[in-house]
Amino acid sequence: MLLNALGTCLNIVLDSGPMGLLTTPTMSSETVACEEWLAKMISARHRIVLPEIIVYELRRELLRMNKRKSLERLDNFKRSVSFHPLETLAMDKAAEFWAESRKRGKPTASEKALDVDVILAAQAWQLTLDGSPVIIATTNRKHLAQYVPAEHWKAIHS
Numbered sequence: 001m002l003l004n005a006l007g008t009c010l011n012i013v014l015d016s017g018p019m020g021l022l023t024t025p026t027m028s029s030e031t032v033a034c035e036e037w038l039a040k041m042i043s044a045r046h047r048i049v050l051p052e053i054i055v056y057e058l059r060r061e062l063l064r065m066n067k068r069k070s071l072e073r074l075d076n077f078k079r080s081v082s083f084h085p086l087e088t089l090a091m092d093k094a095a096e097f098w099a100e101s102r103k104r105g106k107p108t109a110s111e112k113a114l115d116v117d118v119i120l121a122a123q124a125w126q127l128t129l130d131g132s133p134v135i136i137a138t139t140n141r142k143h144l145a146q147y148v149p150a151e152h153w154k155a156i157h158s
Helices: 016-023 029-043 052-064 068-080 088-103 116-130
Strands: 011-014 047-051 082-084 134-138 150-152
Touching (some): 011 016, 011 116, 016 068, 016 134, 047 052, 052 068, 052 116, 116 134
Parallel strands (some): 011 047
16 A cells, blocks of 8 residues: 555554564564564654554553563653544544444454454544544454554555
């Protein structure tokens, strides 16, 4: 997917898949590729957005697994990009997304689960209200793309 064709700044909203790669201190080939991709997006002057719901999703697992270095990397990363806090407007939209997807028979999580995907999609949707283009960089576009533009992070190019 070719982006930024009109010279506009794109909001690239990070999901937990790429964030997991970006916060791991282990330098696998996938981690290096993700870091190089992020550097290209920043060089192309795209706005990198870290939604609060993704910080929550990643932090809870890192705490459970006692991954202190990854937690430190997450905190440093949070300070280096555009952090997007949860707001009532996004939570209201998440509830709409949740209900609509169930009415269509396409839920993204079990009925009793906190559906992070709809909250993430709603946070991304909120960024579009000023007319800014948005895409979620993910490893699982299927759930998210029913609400807002989403692509595997490797498919997003500037």
